[in-house]
Amino acid sequence: MRLKTRILLCACTLIAVAVTVCCTLILGIVREQMHSDAAEKAEEAFIEARRTISSVDLDADVIDTYMIYKVHDVDSSDAFTLSRDGNYLINNVGFSPDSYMNINEDYRESNQVFVRVFGKNVLLTGEYVYCSNQRFRLTMVTDLSGIDRDMRALAWKCAGVGAAVTALFFLLTYFLLSASLRPVKKLQSVARRIAGGDYHARIAVKNRDEIGLLAEDFNTMADAVEQSIAELKEQNARKQQFINDLSHEMKTPVTSLLLNSETLTTRTVSDEDRQRALLRINEQAKWIERLSQKLMQLVMLQGSIELVSSPVRPLLDAAKETVADSLARAQISLIVSCEDRSIQMDFDLLRSALVNLIENAIKASDPQSTIELIGADNQIIVCDHGRGIPKEEIERITEPFYMVDRSRSKKLGGSGLGLALVKQIVDAHHAELRIESEVGVGTSIFIRFSDAKR
Amino acid sequence: MKNRILIVEDDAAIAEAIGLNLMLSDYDYKIIDDGAEAASFLADDHNFDLALLDVMLPNLDGFSLMEHMERYNIPVLYLTAKSDLSSRIKGLRLGAEDYIVKPFEMLELLVRIEKILARTGKLNSVLRYKTITVDLQKRRVQQGDNVVLLQPLEFDLLAMLLKFKNCTLSRDRLLNEVWGFDFAGGTRTVDIHVAHLRKKLGSELNIVSVTKLGYRLED
Incomplete structure (x- = not known):
């Protein structure tokens, strides 16, 4: 009842x-x-x-x-x-x-x-x-x-009067009750709306009685629910975007693999054409391999990492050694300068981030130019004198699969995940990634650590 | 005269694979990997029967290229990784003849190309193979000077094999294209009709059985 x-x-x-x-x-x-x-x-x-x-x-x-x-x-x-x-x-x-x-x-x-x-x-x-x-x-x-x-x-007569009084009392109580229960009804309808997915619904609180206080608490609860729902939604949207981008990104190499392998199985082609098709298949497979490696790294980074205080110099030297081949091929020299100091780091991850940054710098630079890798104060800086990044693009380049010049990047073997990976690694170090760039002049990327120790 | 097809696609591996297949199917083609370049190229040379356009292109996207194609009356088929409904609708609204989403099969692309060419009346209606001439409009087959009489389904099968010369066609594909999707018979039907064709046209018609795949008409 x-x-x-x-x-x-x-x-x-x-x-x-x-x-x-x-x-x-x-x-x-x-x-x-x-x-x-x-x-x-x-x-x-x-x-x-x-x-x-x-x-x-x-x-x-x-x-x-x-x-x-x-x-x-x-x-x-x-x-x-x-x-x-x-x-x-x-x-x-x-x-x-x-x-x-x-x-x-x-x-x-x-x-x-x-x-x-x-x-x-x-x-x-x-x-x-x-x-x-x-x-x-x-x-x-x-x-x-x-x-x-x-x-x-x-x-x-008494019975008549009594009945009249009772009836009057009934009506009066009814209206009084209705009036004081109206906020409860409102509360109920708003709760239903929220349950139905309308997270903006709130109750206009007027009176300061128990029901009014309840309504106020209810609104506070609704605020909390709305906020966490919004956070979840945004998180979900980011994930969905990533999956969409990934599946879109996978389509081109997969199409190419399919077309070339289909051609080889269903058509009679000359030896030269066969060789070229096989080469294309090989290239695309390699590209998919690179992409999946980067993806794996990104996925692995979702967990927490262990930071150990280590000196900076060996890190920079290790990064240089890893990219030595690419540097030689591109005829670019890398100059390392470093202060003797230690920072909290995961050595392998940070090296991987630096390698990504240096490889980006190589792709942006002309032959015979130099790239600087500097460890100073509580920062590590990768600085090139290459083509630079347009101002309006800087904010977006750490987004997964974002490429400033898609076809050029593809030709150079870019997956679009490099900077996203760097950003993740830097975040995991509680550090800050800052990009300064000017088209035609060059790009400097700063990784600023919050707790550098001498 | 061979049909000439323009390919605007920035992924070289895809463009070259398509080009190779078009060449093998007796088409001429031209590959351009940049939207703006394609637009300026058309100003000088626009003698194309069909354009295969990627949507995401450097400098000028495939949708913007549409007006250039319309100016020179070139039918357009979009090839793209964008599978969402709105881009498909946009492509077709702009006046594209067809829309194919990556990844796709080469054979499907070839069938669609042929359908578009037939629809726009640019398809060569007379197919030649050694001394055999097949007139698609008159539905007449001549071998040398002799007219060869074929059943309607035999004619369609021969036409299909000729159109996709040097290309292996599976029995299922042949059933779908010649007999239609609702045909209830089994793939044995294809084998029987191929046997009839071999008998009627003799050894000149080089239909190769490809194990596990189907049939291929070779030069």
């Missing part, structure tokens, strides 16, 4: 019970009052009646007749009964009132009793009357059905 219905039912039951109890009590009091009024009146009438029956001395054989005569003389004599020794001399009330009451003779006041006879409430007022040594019993029967009728009418 809903909270509103429950509260409404409880409150209304309570008020109905209260109204009923009140009405019953009041009716009881009123009835009591009316009865005592009736008794007083009856007593007065009875005393009046007694007075008319004056005491006389008469013979026993006429005393009965005398009494009957006297009682008949009383006002509304029909209400009186007269009996002697259990025999009624007068009885017009249709029942035997003496059997309903005992008369206490010691009592000075008249005896009164309320009884119910044949479904009617009646008041009996009775007393012994002595006359000529004879004991008569005089009883007045007062019909109370008028009072009962009045009471019944009053009870109906």
Whole structure:
């Protein structure tokens, strides 16, 4: 059952019970009052009646007749009964009132009793009357059905008023409850919207009661949920972008492999053409191999790495040695200058990053030019005097598969992952990668470490 | 006269493989690896029956090249790694005849090329092979001076083998292209029709059975 219905039912039951109890009590009091009024009146009438029956001395054989005569003389004599020794001399009330009451003779006041006879409430007022040594019993029967009728009418009125009050109370409670539960309803609908994926939904908090505070907390929770959802989404989008880029990147070499191998299997070609097709297949396979190697490195880097404090000079020398062949082929000299200091590093990864940077520098440089590899302060700098990078491209070149000049890069065997890999390695070292470049002048790439030690 | 096809593709390995196949299928071709270069080349020489355009090209992309192709009335077939619906729709809206997504099979490209040439009326309707002449429009086959009578399906099979001369065609491929996708019969049907062709045209028709692959008509 809903909270509103429950509260409404409880409150209304309570008020109905209260109204009923009140009405019953009041009716009881009123009835009591009316009865005592009736008794007083009856007593007065009875005393009046007694007075008319004056005491006389008469013979026993006429005393009965005398009494009957006297009682008949009383006002509304029909209400009186007269009996002697259990025999009624007068009885017009249709029942035997003496059997309903005992008369206490010691009592000075008249005896009164309320009884119910044949479904009617009646008041009996009775007393012994002595006359000529004879004991008569005089009883007045007062019909109370008028009072009962009045009471019944009053009870109906009370019930009507009670019902009206209850109904009014019901309506009032209903509106009050609706008003105070409206924020709860709002809360519910907003919670549903959030559950349905609308993470922007918030509740406008107005009142400062418990529900208002709950709404405020709810909004705070929704903020947190929205933020983490947005983060997840962005992360997911980045991954999706990477996968899209990768599958796009794979399509060209795969197409080439397919076309060339298909040609060799389905067509008759000259030896020269066959040789060329095989060469193309070989080249593409090598390129895929390079790409997958870089990919593997990128994937491996997702885990955490262990940093060890090592001197910088051996690192730079090792990097130079790795690229020695490429340098010789391109007829470019690499100048290493370095201070004696140590930094926190993973030697192999950092060497791999430097090799990537130097190879990029070689690709950008003309023959006979020089590349500088500098270790100074808390930085390692790779500096070339090659073609440079256009300003608007600098921000994007660390994105996976981003290439400034796609076809030129492809010809030089670039995978588009080199700088992305460097960025990852630098990030894993809690270092900062900064690129300065000017088209036609050259490029300097700075890796700045935060905790360099002398 | 041979149909001449322009290939604009920046990946040399793909362009050369396509070129080799086109040459083997009796087409002339020209390879250009740069969008802007292709546009300026067209100004001097635009005698092409079809252009195969990559979408991602240096300097000028394939979609932008479309207007140059339209100016010289050259039908366009896009070859691209972009498989998303919006680029495909864009390519076709611009007026491309067809769109093929990398990676694709050479044979599929050749079939599409032939369909486009047939649609634009630039396909040679008379195929020649040694002394055999096949007129695709009149559906007539002549060997020397003699007219050879072929069943309709035999004719289609011969035409298919001739169009893809020097190219191995699988039984499934032949069934699809000649009998149609909904043909319920098995690949044995192809073997029977090839046997009929060999019988009717004699040893001049050099149809080679390639183990596990299918058939190839060799020069």
